[in-house]
Amino acid sequence: MTDTVDARPVASLTFVRPPVGNAEEALLLLTRAAVEQGYALSTLPEAVVDRERQHPTGLPTPLPCAIPHADASHVRRPGIGLLLADRPLEFREMGSKDRTVAARLVVLLLVDDPTRHVGLLGGLVRTLQRTDLEEFLTTDLAGPDDLAARLTAALEDQAGTSV
Template sequence: MVWEQLKEELIFPKLEASNSKEVFEKVGGKFIEEGFCKDSYVDALVNRESEFPTGIDVDGFGIAIPHTDISHVNKAGIAIATLENPVKFVQMGTDNEEVEAKVIFMLAVDDPKKHLELLQNVLAVLQDKDVLNKLSNADRCSEIINIVKEKESK
């Protein structure tokens, strides 16, 4: 379950960021500060995003699921940022179609075998537009965790 892996120190309600790089610096920087990731993590996010975009349009609601190669990760973790103002991400599978992302699930994956399973679990939560709206409107860390827990409990 995704919610069981969530920690309040990696939840960012109403994060202020003007672009994806700033999201990476703020959220990825916290991953580094908390020991989840190596110092190379933020640069690795930027580089990977330019090659393999992570923006997704869910029925007109923009999300992104940035992550890196396991070589930049010390231990697994999931960060969630809801953005005060949407930030442009290039849509997954395209070179230039943009998505105005409002919710970011940033992953620190330490086991390549669990990578796909984790992505599928995260997508199961994020494919529900009602959940996305609730996440986007939440203003407390505990509220964000409870929204994910409630979705996964159904």
């Protein structure tokens, strides 16, 4: 994503079909991993869950997803966490008070510079609009490293450059 952000998918923050029962459990798994690995402050899990309640991030893209995030003040260094759910997780749809999205992919944005948030989000949403994205990300998926690498490749392809 040409000079918009340093954030990229991180394999150690990527989960493939983890045992989570709902959206909040998915958020806590991702955010706690970010804290444990030094990507975020201990305030991140609560901040992301609270923000998701106030400002939902579910998107009815071809591969239904959610893009949770929190204010940059909770982030130590940029990155992207991923969770590919075994079964859809119910997230409220972005911009809606009553619609939900059965998300299969959760993309945690860890942005430490608020001026770069919009650029990252825009590139990510364009990538998530790909009609072949689910097949590209999931066919013969070998695990978390593979998922992180595949999303990186999709972001690079969308941007026409290296992430």
